[in-house]
Amino acid sequence: MPEFDADRFAEAKYVDYLTDLQQAYKNAFDRMNDRFDSKLVHAIDQQVLNESEPFYEGAGRFRLELPEDPADRVTGVVVDEEKLDGVLGTYAETVEREIARRFGFDPDEGSATAAE
Template identity: 45%
Template sequence: MTEFDPEKFEEKYVYYFEELEAAYSSAYQHLHGQYDSAVLRAIDRQVLSESEPCYEGDGEFRVELPENPRERVGTVADNAQFEPVLEAFVDRIEAELRQRFEFDDTA
């Protein structure tokens, strides 16, 4: 585990790139097989690749999504699983970040 410094998180891609990459990857692996793989893959590549993880304070993280996530995935947005998968993916990334930075050990 990596010791977390909120000030360094402002330059997260310099100090915490590996941890961020691992959190996103682990979230994907956790959801793989639970949802339609085309939806999961489209969200990963077209929406979350442009997202921004933010530290909110008190051990809480938030994933800021790019504008118009539905428009980014084309016809996949019509799939009934789009919203539930996006929500589960974001929740899982936030949980992975809490765990990687030792704020939460239940992810």
């Protein structure tokens, strides 16, 4: 894993940090799959999060930008909008936390254990 460089993250995330991002998304998927309906988690993963974009916000925090109208993208699973919104929000937060962990930050504290 390359050392995290906050200034380079935006331009190099899919080159220098791709493997770490993939692992963070996988870790989040595994956590969500243990807690929620696996069909719904898989649909969100494949139909929404595949188009998401991670951003470094500073102070060890990451933000996941979702595509427009994420609920409209989820097909093949019957779920009411309120449940979908709740699971999607939890999933996005889980991805953000897993990215922070992967880069050596404590997502509970927002502080870095790795060099910024």
